[in-house]
Amino acid sequence: MESTAQESTTATFEEVERSGMKLAIKGRIVAIIFMGLWLIASRPLDRAIEFTAVLATFALLGALHYFVIGSGADRPWVKYFFITCDIALLSLAVVLSESFPTANLPQMMIFRFDVFQYYFIVLAVAAFSFSPGMLVWSGFAGSFGWLSTYAWITRNESNVFNWSDIPANPTQEQFYDIFFSPAFAPIGGRFQESLTFIVVAILIAIVMRRAKNTVLRQLEAERDRAAISQIFGRYVPESVVSAMIADKGALAPVERPATVLFADLAGFTQMTETAGARGTVEVINQFFDTATEIIGRHNGIVTQFQGDALLATFNLPVEDPEHASHAVSAAHDILASVNTKKFGGRDLSVRIGVATGNVMAGNIGGGGRQSYTVYGDAVNVAARLEEMNKDFGTSVLFTESTAGLMSGADARRIGETTVRGVQDPVAVYTL
Numbered sequence: 261m262e263s264t265a266q267e268s269t270t271a272t273f274e275e276v277e278r279s280g281m282k283l284a285i286k287g288r289i290v291a292i293i294f295m296g297l298w299l300i301a302s303r304p305l306d307r308a309i310e311f312t313a314v315l316a317t318f319a320l321l322g323a324l325h326y327f328v329i330g331s332g333a334d335r336p337w338v339k340y341f342f343i344t345c346d347i348a349l350l351s352l353a354v355v356l357s358e359s360f361p362t363a364n365l366p367q368m369m370i371f372r373f374d375v376f377q378y379y380f381i382v383l384a385v386a387a388f389s390f391s392p393g394m395l396v397w398s399g400f401a402g403s404f405g406w407l408s409t410y411a412w413i414t415r416n417e418s419n420v421f422n423w424s425d426i427p428a429n430p431t432q433e434q435f436y437d438i439f440f441s442p443a444f445a446p447i448g449g450r451f452q453e454s455l456t457f458i459v460v461a462i463l464i465a466i467v468m469r470r471a472k473n474t475v476l477r478q479l480e481a482e483r484d485r486a487a488i489s490q491i492f493g494r495y496v497p498e499s500v501v502s503a504m505i506a507d508k509g510a511l512a513p514v515e516r517p518a519t520v521l522f523a524d525l526a527g528f529t530q531m532t533e534t535a536g537a538r539g540t541v542e543v544i545n546q547f548f549d550t551a552t553e554i555i556g557r558h559n560g561i562v563t564q565f566q567g568d569a570l571l572a573t574f575n576l577p578v579e580d581p582e583h584a585s586h587a588v589s590a591a592h593d594i595l596a597s598v599n600t601k602k603f604g605g606r607d608l609s610v611r612i613g614v615a616t617g618n619v620m621a622g623n624i625g626g627g628g629r630q631s632y633t634v635y636g637d638a639v640n641v642a643a644r645l646e647e648m649n650k651d652f653g654t655s656v657l658f659t660e661s662t663a664g665l666m667s668g669a670d671a672r673r674i675g676e677t678t679v680r681g682v683q684d685p686v687a688v689y690t691l
Contacts, residue, residue, distance in 0.1 A: 280390050281329055282326055284385045286326075291381075292318055344397075346382050346385070347401050347402050355413060366442045368414050370413065382402060395462075406450065414445060417443070417445075421441055421445070422447060424448075515618060515621075515636075516619070518575040518583060518616070518619040519587040519616045519638070520571065520572070521555070521571070522569065522613045522614075522639075522642040523594060523610055523613075524646050525568040525569070525609070526610065528567075548570060550603070551570060552570070554597065555590050558586040559582075560590055561576070563621075563634055573621070573634055576621045576634065591658070594612065611649040611656075612655065612657070613645030614645070615641035616659060616661040616662040617637050617659075618636055619634050619638050619639065620635045645658065645688065652674060652688070654674070673687060676688070
């Protein structure tokens with residue numbers, strides 16, 4: 261069950277990554293269109309055609325990636341491949357571009373222009389993947405592409421000026437001679453840009469990782485809450501929900517002392533004959549809503565609905581040192597509610613049995629359906645005591661084991677009786 265939930269969460273993140281990449285590609289294509297229009301309007305025709313061809317190649321590469329995402333050809337490494345292609349294509353464009361062809365400038369003067377900033381567009385596209393690994397890869401790949409571009413352009417240059425070529429205390433003329441020389445293309449600047457690019461990529465990856473962890477915790481909490489609500493219903497106390505989420509093994513099979521409450525409507529068969537199907541369902545639902553809310557208020561959990569009866573446990577699945585007192589208090593409040601209000605426009609009568617003892621509990625089921633089920637003598641005794649209210653003329657009966665654990669509550673002993681399935685006589689109490 262846990263592995264299935266983890267697989268579901270992983271699948272959700274993968275779908276978010278795919279959706280993010282598709283959104284980034286759409287945004288990139290729109291940006292390319294606007295950049296193309298600007299270049300056509302602001303550049304000579306021959307240069308505009310060159311830039312447009314490069315942008316069109318980027319757009320086609322993005323479109324190809326868009327159609328691969330989520331298809332049968334998609335693989336975990338595909339997004340890394342396309343982002344690497346983007347960086348390689350951008351680096352190639354820098355290598356082949358000429359700032360002002362008619363001026364016959366050295367190619368390395370390209371580093372005087374704002375071309376490195378375009379690498380950050382690739383990083384922005386990677387960020388849409390919501391993948392920290394993708395961002396780190398893009399950072400190092402972009403840095404490598406930029407440094408490789410510099411190495412290729414300067415490979416045949418015999419004289420490349422760096423910052424170290426400027427004297428320690430230069431005159432203005434000495435500084436201008438180096439700084440404004442066509443051969444001034446300091447490698448230190450390229451390393452600084454590359455390092456900045458990697459640092460930015462790593463910082464965004466860290467933020468992305470933290471965001472993913474936050475979302476993951478939220479998804480897990482919502483999934484756990486949904487599972488708890490699905491098993492136990494809507495009226496689960498917030499404190500119990502939080503404890504069950506914190507204790508991942510709360511629903512694992514367990515055996516420990518617990519108190520069981522069994523409540524059943526009296527005269528239910530006769531009521532069904534006059535109320536009809538719709539009226540009967542309305543009455544039962546209103547009674548169950550009230551009873552489960554009361555039980556939850558006293559740190560109990562309704563584990564089963566059986567026709568017009570319900571079974572609740574205290575100290576299971578979450579520990580409660582005052583489980584006996586809380587169970588009897590819940591029985592008292594259920595009885596008081598039934599005696600003072602109508603359900604579906606009808607007066608009701610309820611019988612309640614409460615017993616304390618060792619109880620085994622766990623998720624039981626098959627075929628993809630499970631329910632939290634409890635077993636033990638205390639379960640059987642609580643059900644028997646509910647029936648025996650008819651013999652004693654009472655509405656609530658509970659065992660001596662329950663009374664002995666109660667604190668600050670009145671318990672009146674009414675005698676001993678034999679309970680089917682229990683060898684020794686059982687001392688019974690009422691309120």
